[in-house]
Amino acid sequence: xxxLTVSAWGVLRGITVAAGALxxxxxxxxxxxxTQGRAxxxxxxxxxxxxxxxxxxxxxxxxxxALAAPPLGKELGYFIILVLRLAPLAAIAQLFxxxxxxxxxxxxxxLATTDRRWRRAAFVIRAAGPIPWIVGGLIFLLAFAEFELxxxxxxxxxxxxxxxxxxxxxxxxxxxxxxxxxxxxxxAVLAAVLFGAGTQRVAEPLTNARPRRRxxxxxxxxxxxxxxxxxxxxxxxxVPAAAGFSSLLIPGVFWQDFAVSVGFAALAAPIAWAVAARxxxxxxxxxxxxxxxxxxxxxxxxxxxxxxxxxxxxDTPLPLLLALVLLLLPLASLLRYLVASRRPSEALHLARMLxxxxxxxxxxxxxxxxxxxxxxxxxxxxxxxxxxxxPVGVTPVFVRLHNLAHYGQNAVLSAMLLGAFVAPxxxxxxxxxxxxxxxxxxxR
Amino acid sequence: MRLRRxxxxxxxxxxxxxFAVKSCVFNCIVSAQDVSDSRxxxxxxxxxxxxxxxxxxxxxxxxxxxxxxxxxxxxxxDAIFAEEILRAxxxxxxxxxxxxxxxxxxxxxxxxxxxxxxxxEPRADVFWNNEALGTIDLARRGLLEPxxxxxxxxxxxxxxxxxxxxxxFAGRLRVIIRAARHPAAxxxxxxxxxxxxxxxxxxxxxxxxxxxxxxxAWWRELGCDPLIAWHREWRARGGRELNGNAAVKDAVAxxxxxxxxxxxxxxxxxxxxxxxxxxxxxxxxxxxxxxIPNTVAITRAARHGAAARQLVDFLLSAETELALARxxxxxxxxxxxxxxxxxxxxxxxxxxxxxxxxxxxxAEARTECLAWLKxxxxx
Numbered sequence: 001x002x003x004l005t006v007s008a009w010g011v012l013r014g015i016t017v018a019a020g021a022l023x024x025x026x027x028x029x030x031x032x033x034x035t036q037g038r039a040x041x042x043x044x045x046x047x048x049x050x051x052x053x054x055x056x057x058x059x060x061x062x063x064x065x066a067l068a069a070p071p072l073g074k075e076l077g078y079f080i081i082l083v084l085r086l087a088p089l090a091a092i093a094q095l096f097x098x099x100x101x102x103x104x105x106x107x108x109x110x111l112a113t114t115d116r117r118w119r120r121a122a123f124v125i126r127a128a129g130p131i132p133w134i135v136g137g138l139i140f141l142l143a144f145a146e147f148e149l150x151x152x153x154x155x156x157x158x159x160x161x162x163x164x165x166x167x168x169x170x171x172x173x174x175x176x177x178x179x180x181x182x183x184x185x186x187x188a189v190l191a192a193v194l195f196g197a198g199t200q201r202v203a204e205p206l207t208n209a210r211p212r213r214r215x216x217x218x219x220x221x222x223x224x225x226x227x228x229x230x231x232x233x234x235x236x237x238x239v240p241a242a243a244g245f246s247s248l249l250i251p252g253v254f255w256q257d258f259a260v261s262v263g264f265a266a267l268a269a270p271i272a273w274a275v276a277a278r279x280x281x282x283x284x285x286x287x288x289x290x291x292x293x294x295x296x297x298x299x300x301x302x303x304x305x306x307x308x309x310x311x312x313x314x315d316t317p318l319p320l321l322l323a324l325v326l327l328l329l330p331l332a333s334l335l336r337y338l339v340a341s342r343r344p345s346e347a348l349h350l351a352r353m354l355x356x357x358x359x360x361x362x363x364x365x366x367x368x369x370x371x372x373x374x375x376x377x378x379x380x381x382x383x384x385x386x387x388x389x390x391p392v393g394v395t396p397v398f399v400r401l402h403n404l405a406h407y408g409q410n411a412v413l414s415a416m417l418l419g420a421f422v423a424p425x426x427x428x429x430x431x432x433x434x435x436x437x438x439x440x441x442x443x444r
Numbered sequence: 445m446r447l448r449r450x451x452x453x454x455x456x457x458x459x460x461x462x463f464a465v466k467s468c469v470f471n472c473i474v475s476a477q478d479v480s481d482s483r484x485x486x487x488x489x490x491x492x493x494x495x496x497x498x499x500x501x502x503x504x505x506x507x508x509x510x511x512x513x514x515x516x517x518x519x520x521x522d523a524i525f526a527e528e529i530l531r532a533x534x535x536x537x538x539x540x541x542x543x544x545x546x547x548x549x550x551x552x553x554x555x556x557x558x559x560x561x562x563x564x565e566p567r568a569d570v571f572w573n574n575e576a577l578g579t580i581d582l583a584r585r586g587l588l589e590p591x592x593x594x595x596x597x598x599x600x601x602x603x604x605x606x607x608x609x610x611x612x613f614a615g616r617l618r619v620i621i622r623a624a625r626h627p628a629a630x631x632x633x634x635x636x637x638x639x640x641x642x643x644x645x646x647x648x649x650x651x652x653x654x655x656x657x658x659x660x661a662w663w664r665e666l667g668c669d670p671l672i673a674w675h676r677e678w679r680a681r682g683g684r685e686l687n688g689n690a691a692v693k694d695a696v697a698x699x700x701x702x703x704x705x706x707x708x709x710x711x712x713x714x715x716x717x718x719x720x721x722x723x724x725x726x727x728x729x730x731x732x733x734x735x736i737p738n739t740v741a742i743t744r745a746a747r748h749g750a751a752a753r754q755l756v757d758f759l760l761s762a763e764t765e766l767a768l769a770r771x772x773x774x775x776x777x778x779x780x781x782x783x784x785x786x787x788x789x790x791x792x793x794x795x796x797x798x799x800x801x802x803x804x805x806x807a808e809a810r811t812e813c814l815a816w817l818k819x820x821x822x823x
Contacts (some may be wrong), residue, residue, distance in 0.1 A: 068700040152685040162649060164821065167587045221566055253527060258605065274475065280488070306561065315511075391507075392516050393542030400523065401546075 007158045007182040013079060015143040018136040020083040024221065026132075032095060032216035039215050043395070046222040047092070050085045050229040051444055052374075054381035056402055057421060058085070059096040059152040061233035066153040078155060082146065084225045086139045093135040096338055101127035130196045137193035138291075144186060145293030171319050175299070181319055183296065190291050195419020237418040254416055257397035258423060264396065265380035265424070268321055272328035272379075276336045287330040294384035298323050302388055320389040324379045331378055333372040343367075361439030369435060373428045380424050482509070484720025514542035515568055515751040521574040521738055522709075527771050532767075535756045539751050554652075563587055563623045569746040570755050572738065576612055576803035577605075577657050577810040579739040583609040584807065589742040594751055595760020600777035602802035603737050612774035613760050614768040615797055617708040617725055618658050624720040626703070632798065635674035636666060639703070643682040646692045646704040650675075651817050653691065654707050654736050656810065658726065659817070661801060664809035667730050672816065694697060697721055707736070708793055709773035709778045716772060725796045735800035737778055738768075 004335045031041050058081060059066075066074055106124060113120065133283075147159040158179055167173045176183060179197070289297055301323045305314045313319070344363055351359035386396040484701035495569060512778060519526050523545045530541055546554045556578035559568060563585075571588075573579045582588050583605060592608035603612035622628075639645055647657040662671050679685065684701060686692050692704035693711065697719035711723040725733045740759045742752045769790045775795045783791055 064694070064698060065684075067695055067698060151687070154691065161821075164649075312508075313504055316507050318500065318504055392544045393511060393513075393514060395545065397524075422577060 003158060003161050003178060004181055006156050007179075007185070009156075010144055010158050010182060011185060013075075013082075014140040015344040017079060017082045017086065017143040020079070021086040021139045022090045022132055022334055022429065024087040024225075025092075025135075026094055028087065028091040028218065028221050028225075029094035031099075031215070031221070032091065035215055035218065041155050043215075043218060043222060046219075046226050047088045049086050049226045051157060052377055053085075053230040054383075054398065054421065055085075055146075056152075056381070056383060057146040057233045057237065057417060058229055059416060061151045061236040063152055074155060078153065078344060079148065081149065081229065082143050084229045086142055087225060089134055089139060090132075090141075093131060095335065096253060097131045099128040099131065101129075106259060134193055134196045137189050137196070140189055141186060141193070141293070144182070144189075145295065147293070147295045148402075158189040159293070162299075163295060163344065182435035186292065186296075193291070194288065200380055211303040234418075236423075237421075253395075253400075254397065254419070256394050257400050258420060260390075260394050261380050261386075261396040261398065261420075262424065262427065264317070264320060264324060264386075265376045265420055268328055268379040269375035271321075271388060272325045272332040272375055272426040273336070273372055276329060276332035287333050289326045290328065294327055294382065295388075296322075297326060298388040301326075301385075315391050317391055317394070320385060320391070323389050324382060327382065327385060328375050328379055330370075332375055335374060339367045339371055357439045365435065365439060373432070376428065454564075462593075470593060479760065483794060486585075487718070493531065494670060505560070511542055513748070514540050515540045515701045515748050515755060516544070517570045517755070518544050518546075518559065518568040519572040520546050520555050520578075521572055521684045522773070525709075525768065525771055525775075525819060526572065529759070529764055529767060536758070537693045537751075537754055539754070559584065559587060563744075566743045566747075567747055569748045569752040571741045571743060572759065573741075574616075574738055575608070575654050575657050575736050576739045577806055579610040579741050580605070580804060580807040581811065582741065587744050589744050589746060589749075591742050591753055591756060593757045593760070595779075598762070599760060600778060602804070603778050603802075605804070610739045610741040611760055612739050612803065613755070613778055614765050614802075615737040616654065616773070616775060616777055617796055617800075618654060618721040618734040618736065618795055619706060619708050619711055619722055620726050621693060621704050621706050621711050621714065621723050623696060623699065623711075624722045628724050635662060636670045638674065638677055638681070638683075641702070642678065643684070643770065644702040646684040646686055646695045646701040647678075648686055648689050648692055648705070651814075655705065656814065656817070657803075657806065658705060658734060659734050660727055660806045660810035660813045662736050663804055663813040668812065671813075673821075706732050709775065712772060712774050728801065730801075731799070733796045733800045735776065735797035738775070763814055774815050 028047065032040065032047070035043055062081070065077070069077060106127065109127075110120060112175050145159060146157070147163065149155075150157040151163070152162050162175055162179045165178055184198075254314065289300075292300075301319050304310060305319045348360070351363055371434060381398060382396075383398045383402050387399045387402070390396055390399065401417055401420060447720075517530065519530070526543075526545075530543060533539070534541055544555070555571070556574070559566070559582060561572060562568070566587075571579065572645060579588070588609040590608040595613075596608050598612055599611050649817070650656055650659045659671070659675075662674075666674075684695065686695060689706040689710045690713070692706045693714045695701040696704045696706075697714040697717065699794065701746065705726060710724070711721065714721045727733055727766070738759075740756050742749070742756060746752045750804075760779070762777070762779060762781055765775070765779060766781065767784060768775035769777050769781075769786050774787060774790050774793065776793045777786070778797070783794075786794070
């Protein structure tokens with residue numbers, strides 16, 4: 001297939017993934033807004049699980065199936081996995097940026113009008129505001145620029161073709177010219193998303209939703225999402241990993257790679273967080289590079305640093321660090337906004353005046369730590385930028401594991417993947433625990 | 445905006461002034477404080493940025509100083525096998541290596557093209573390729589430094605460049621992996637023939653690695669038009685094209701396909717996993733096999749020439765070839781070696797490798813074939 005055909009197919013796939021993710025996310029958000037207490041906490045945990053599961057784990061777990069599946073079956077499986085992985089984004093957007101028209105208002109409209117169903121549906125869509133379109137655009141960009149799953153499953157996408165072209169010897173400008181159509185499409189959607197986000201006035205989150213006890217539908221939906229995108233991949237690792245775990249006890253190259261990944265993530269996350277705080281006016285432009293996707297961004301950064309003027313910085317950690325920060329900026333900006341929108345300003349001011357660390361931790365520190373952990377995880381699990389930009393002598397852990405995954409599954413690889421997945425979670429948990437202890441020491 | 449105490453505000457002169465005057469003065473002071481505060485804030489931000497940039501530059505300088513003496517190796521060979529050899533060299537020589545591996549998806553081609561891009565200011569000192577034709581291409585572009593050291597003499601002529609720009613060692617065979625229930629075939633000359641049940645056959649994407657070498661061998665033997673027709677017919681009739689030789693091995697091992705073109709080390713990976721598979725050498729129409737050596741070369745203007753030569757000699761030594769022969773990949777020693785030292789499987793492979801086509805013959809065909817493949821896949 002030509003690149004144009006593959007790109008057109010990618011656009012169709014992106015649109016259908018966005019529609020599916022929005023529908024599923026809207027349903028989950030509607031159910032979640034009616035829960036409270038422990039059920040809500042558990043629901044949040046399940047909702048975030050797909051986002052926290054690296055693409056490599058998912059693609060590795062399903063690779064035997066992808067090998068045997070016919071092309072149409074593989075395409076359908078890819079579509080389903082993308083929808084289930086990206087639906088949480090739609091749900092989170094709906095929860096934090098609800099539609100201006102409440103459910104009561106929608107019901108009143110339904111009572112007050114005798115319009116046909118399709119007219120009522122059109123009204124509801126209009127009344128939902130631009131948020132679904134903005135979020136749908138973001139999901140489209142993520143699905144359209146996806147590379148890791150497609151690469152390991154031997155799917156034909158424009159990102160795989162671009163990667164092939166670049167490693168096949170085409171200069172970057174030639175590779176980009178080859179991929180002009182999909183890049184233009186990506187740019188157009190990105191511009192629309194940024195424009196819409198810039199002009200959007202956000203409605204206040206609903207506070208008067210009547211909690212209901214029924215949570216079955218919610219947990220069935222969340223269960224399906226988690227089962228397919230997190231639980232099954234982990235289960236595929238745990239059983240064979242038990243046999244190969246003894247090899248992890250031997251200090252070796254795996255732990256070196258792990259330390260490299262942790263180092264880069266630990267640097268990139270706070271830098272992106274700090275930059276996101278400073279660039280309010282330029283937020284739209286600074287997040288644009290990250291929304292181009294890891295592959296395109298990495299190729300651009302590579303070419304910039306191969307230029308004569310920056311050559312001295314080429315074989316250093318700087319290109320990879322810069323790429324990771326740029327990739328994290330969109331997420332960091334979003335998390336900054338979410339943390340700020342939920343900040344109890346008066347209580348925080350009082351806590352600062354009192355100098356109570358425990359209160360400050362509960363009011364502000366926890367949220368900031370959660371946001372930093374999310375950024376850390378996003379940078380740690382990166383494969384594409386790391387494989388292209390890592391300096392010589394340094395191999396981030398998921399780059400090595402991605403290479404090994406191409407050899408097929410075995411016990412040692414499963415153990416290493418599981419270790420690479422669990423170890424940073426432990427590191428984050430330890431850090432959070434230490435911060436809590438520090439805060440509580442000064443409790444008054 | 446922070447209001448600081450301004451003694452002037454409580455002076456008797458101002459206290460007796462009309463309210464409008466007091467208000468105006470107050471506004472001026474507040475504005476001045478605003479400007480002062482924003483100036484302080486800007487200076488603080490500039491300082492933070494300056495410190496950040498200085499720290500980054502210091503880290504970069506420190507990194508470069510720390511790694512300045514590293515012998516830089518670009519290695520396309522599989523990391524799980526190459527790592528052990530390179531660590532042994534580090535231990536023996538006391539030198540520190542900085543190794544860059546390639547991704548399994550693109551194998552050697554990515555590193556070859558990277559070396560071409562970096563030609564004006566090479567970063568690598570040594571290139572350890574897992575096939576020959578990419579290295580030959582680099583030699584033809586004048587990007588390699590000839591060296592005829594201790595290891596050069598022990599390798600036969602058909603596996604090395606006569607000037608020493610590159611030298612082969614520890615080869616692999618192109619094989620047909622088959623489900624064990626299918627019998628061995630005395631002849632399975634493909635192409636230009638196509639098998640009856642082509643959907644049960646698999647091959648890796650021919651843009652890269654040893655499959656590209658295989659295509660180059662076919663290109664030279666058959667000519668471009670028959671191969672192009674065969675390739676298109678293969679794809680049109682449902683022949684599987686997968687993302688690498690390991691994927692081909694998995695497809696046959698899992699019963700998705702019955703036959704596949706892959707490398708001998710991939711076959712042994714399936715064999716060691718107790719998959720019901722067997723293999724036979726992939727022969728050209730002339731009956732010759734395709735033995736693809738690893739190749740090692742020193743880049744032109746390498747920064748650590750002496751250390752590079754040391755590594756090349758180490759890789760070409762009998763000890764290294766023996767280590768690779770005894771590893772799970774069962775690589776075929778190309779230099780002289782006692783058969784008794786070799787695993788049984790490797791002895792059989794060695795006999796087949798003796799019938800292989802010289803790699804240097806395929807260089808021209810590789811260039812033409814790759815140009816066609818790029819037009820076929822990258823459009």
